[in-house]
Amino acid sequence: MTLTYLGWKLLRAVVTMWLVVTFVFFILRLTGDPVAQLLPDDVDQVTIDYYRKLWGLDQTIFVQYWNYFLALFQGDFGVSFRDNQDALQLVLARLPKTALLGLTALGFALLFGIPFGVLAALKKNTAFDRFVMGLAVFGFSMPNFFLGILLILGFSLQLRMLPSSGSETWLHMIMPVFTLGTSFGAQVARYTRSSMIDVLNRPYMRTADAKGAETSRRLYLHALPNAAIPVVTIVGLKVGELIGSAVITENVFAWPGIGRLLTSAVAMRDLAVVQCILMMIALTMVLSNLAVDLLYGWMDPRVRVGNREGANR
Amino acid sequence: MSTSSLLAVDSLVVSIKARGGDVVYPVRSASFALERGQTLALVGESGCGKSMTCLAISGLLPKRGAISHGRVVLDGLDLADQNPKAMRNIRRKQIAFVFQDAVNGLNPVKTIGWQIAEAVALREDVSWHRAKSRALDLLDRVGMPDPKTRVREFPHQLSGGMNQRAMIALAVAGQPKLLIADEATTALDVTIQAQILALIADLQREFGMAVIFVTHDLGLVAEMADAVAVMYAGRVVERAPVAELYAAPKHPYTAGLLNSLPRVDRRRETIQVIEGQVPPINAMPSGCAFGPRCGLATDECRTTSPNLVLASGGALACHHPLTGTPL
Numbered sequence: 001m002t003l004t005y006l007g008w009k010l011l012r013a014v015v016t017m018w019l020v021v022t023f024v025f026f027i028l029r030l031t032g033d034p035v036a037q038l039l040p041d042d043v044d045q046v047t048i049d050y051y052r053k054l055w056g057l058d059q060t061i062f063v064q065y066w067n068y069f070l071a072l073f074q075g076d077f078g079v080s081f082r083d084n085q086d087a088l089q090l091v092l093a094r095l096p097k098t099a100l101l102g103l104t105a106l107g108f109a110l111l112f113g114i115p116f117g118v119l120a121a122l123k124k125n126t127a128f129d130r131f132v133m134g135l136a137v138f139g140f141s142m143p144n145f146f147l148g149i150l151l152i153l154g155f156s157l158q159l160r161m162l163p164s165s166g167s168e169t170w171l172h173m174i175m176p177v178f179t180l181g182t183s184f185g186a187q188v189a190r191y192t193r194s195s196m197i198d199v200l201n202r203p204y205m206r207t208a209d210a211k212g213a214e215t216s217r218r219l220y221l222h223a224l225p226n227a228a229i230p231v232v233t234i235v236g237l238k239v240g241e242l243i244g245s246a247v248i249t250e251n252v253f254a255w256p257g258i259g260r261l262l263t264s265a266v267a268m269r270d271l272a273v274v275q276c277i278l279m280m281i282a283l284t285m286v287l288s289n290l291a292v293d294l295l296y297g298w299m300d301p302r303v304r305v306g307n308r309e310g311a312n313r
Numbered sequence: 314m315s316t317s318s319l320l321a322v323d324s325l326v327v328s329i330k331a332r333g334g335d336v337v338y339p340v341r342s343a344s345f346a347l348e349r350g351q352t353l354a355l356v357g358e359s360g361c362g363k364s365m366t367c368l369a370i371s372g373l374l375p376k377r378g379a380i381s382h383g384r385v386v387l388d389g390l391d392l393a394d395q396n397p398k399a400m401r402n403i404r405r406k407q408i409a410f411v412f413q414d415a416v417n418g419l420n421p422v423k424t425i426g427w428q429i430a431e432a433v434a435l436r437e438d439v440s441w442h443r444a445k446s447r448a449l450d451l452l453d454r455v456g457m458p459d460p461k462t463r464v465r466e467f468p469h470q471l472s473g474g475m476n477q478r479a480m481i482a483l484a485v486a487g488q489p490k491l492l493i494a495d496e497a498t499t500a501l502d503v504t505i506q507a508q509i510l511a512l513i514a515d516l517q518r519e520f521g522m523a524v525i526f527v528t529h530d531l532g533l534v535a536e537m538a539d540a541v542a543v544m545y546a547g548r549v550v551e552r553a554p555v556a557e558l559y560a561a562p563k564h565p566y567t568a569g570l571l572n573s574l575p576r577v578d579r580r581r582e583t584i585q586v587i588e589g590q591v592p593p594i595n596a597m598p599s600g601c602a603f604g605p606r607c608g609l610a611t612d613e614c615r616t617t618s619p620n621l622v623l624a625s626g627g628a629l630a631c632h633h634p635l636t637g638t639p640l
Contacts, residue, residue, distance in 0.1 A: 202417065203412060203414055203417040203418045204417065204418055204419055204420040204421070206373065206412070206418070207410070207412065207418045207419065207420070207480075207483070208420070209373055209404075210371065210373060210404060210409070210410040210412075211404065211405065211431065211432045211435055211483070211487075212401045212402065212403075212404035212405030212406075212435050212436075212487075213401075213431070213435060214401060221423075221431075222420055222423075225422045225423075226420070226421065226422055229422075299422065300421075300422060301421070301422055301467040301469070302421060302467070302469050305466075305467065305470060
């Protein structure tokens with residue numbers, strides 16, 4: 001992989017982060033005064049002004065923006081308006097829980113989505129294919145919160161098999177992971193299927209057959225490396241969606257991750273915390289996109305190495 | 314059809330089950346033979362069953378396709394009876410394919426060297442290292458410029474002609490007895506086309522391969538083939554040694570194909586096209602399939618389909634063969 005390729009991707013990642021930080025900064029400050037939200041209704045103007053000054057909200061928005069960036073570069077993400085704790089520390093303390101939930105759900109989705117997608121493609125238009133794809137449509141049409149609530153009703157309230165909230169044991173993970181991973185897995189299955197069907201019809205698959213390659217060799221060495229390319233792209237792009245769904249899922253199951261923290265911080269207009277979480281989410285998406293780009297280049301030589309000059313096709 | 318023939322195809326019928334349960338027959342009756350080291354040209358317009366015949370010979374028919382009648386005997390072995398595993402083995406060692414679209418016919422995520430080495434390794438039990446070095450030799454042999462570099466490159470980095478050379482290297486990697494070149498040069502520039510044809514002829518001599526040349530280009534046929542089998546609407550309608558076929562085509566369809574060929578020794582006005590089209594596979598006319606397009610057709614042609622009858626040096630399926638010196 002060429003360094004220029006990597007360099008451009010990194011530059012793009014940095015610019016994206018800057019845009020996100022800027023956008024979030026202005027949007028949050030244009031949507032209302034946090035002081036009014038935080039303090040009781042009957043405080044006097046002097047107190048309000050005191051807090052305004054304390055948090056730097058008395059300056060113009062551009063000065064605030066400048067100061068915010070200066071602080072960012074020194075690793076200072078601000079403090080929570082609520083309890084004066086360091087915003088970054090607050091978020092980092094919750095991050096592992098969300099990462100655990102998200103990654104497990106991602107693993108769950110891939111573990112089921114890819115094999116079922118491949119099998120459905122191989123058995124295209126059979127009863128099996130129709131069954132799996134029907135299930136997939138059901139899986140991704142069902143809203144997360146609805147599936148989560150159904151599970152709680154069934155497994156917690158009726159059967160009393162699984163805990164409905166918290167994150168203490170691995171039993172607590174089952175329902176949130178299933179809730180978060182199902183729709184993602186269903187989409188992975190569909191993308192894998194259509195990508196695989198496309199690849200199986202390519203002329204090079206016939207060439208492999210003409211060579212006398214056996215079925216497993218054609219599947220694993222000839223078809224899958226090609227079929228995986230668009231699937232990886234989609235999975236990378238959908239990681240953002242996964243994080244979005246995680247916010248909802250965490251709230252449904254009282255999972256103590258950054259999703260729940262975000263909901264309460266937004267309600268309180270806790271600017272520093274909200275900003276810090278949104279930056280984390282943006283960073284995750286940027287990193288996953290970067291990972292996809294790198295993976296993509298590694299998997300697809302047409303991306304990694306350009307056309308030889310003068311080679312006419 | 315002599316018993317010593319490398320390949321004898323006899324009354325081959327290929328059926329394909331369509332979605333709705335209907336069965337269509339892309340090949341309705343193909344008979345021809347091919348001697349060791351010889352070249353047979355399979356000619357005809359698109360949709361006449363040439364490619365399907367070749368796929369049937371090598372066991373590469375689509376899932377819904379099958380040989381429903383006839384025999385395909387390669388070296389004394391009836392291929393129509395073989396199971397898929399046996400056919401795979403035959404494709405590894407005895408029958409090789411060169412397809413038209415080499416750029417898409419090669420796997421985009423595997424190096425040229427890998428793809429050729431794989432064919433070597435599938436044929437014989439050699440180390441991967443050995444297979445790779447064989448691949449390099451083969452690339453060199455097929456005239457790939459700078460083979461040491463190309464062996465590590467991917468199809469998209471090569472030109473169409475180079476890809477076709479790689480495809481040929483891959484095909485001869487198994488040292489086949491029979492090479493099927495299905496429109497192998499159609500997609501290439503004329504100069505490259507000539508080089509590839511010369512290469513195939515070269516390799517044919519070197520490996521002693523027989524070659525089936527599928528083409529709609531009768532100009533190529535004259536240069537390459539020993540014998541010609543003309544297919545129309547799923548049937549072989551005329552078979553003859555190449556010189557005879559050119560000098561005196563007996564089937565009106567063959568004559569029509571030859572007449573539609575531009576030749577430097579003729580004036581331009583005499584180029585004639587055959588009016589009409591090949592009948593669609595699910596709407597064959599009764600009687601001779603060529604009848605509706607044939608100027609000589611009579612009532613007999615419209616009611617009974619002519620059988621392929623052996624004639625001097627070849628065979629013919631026509632009620633009203635052309636005689637004398639036509640054209």
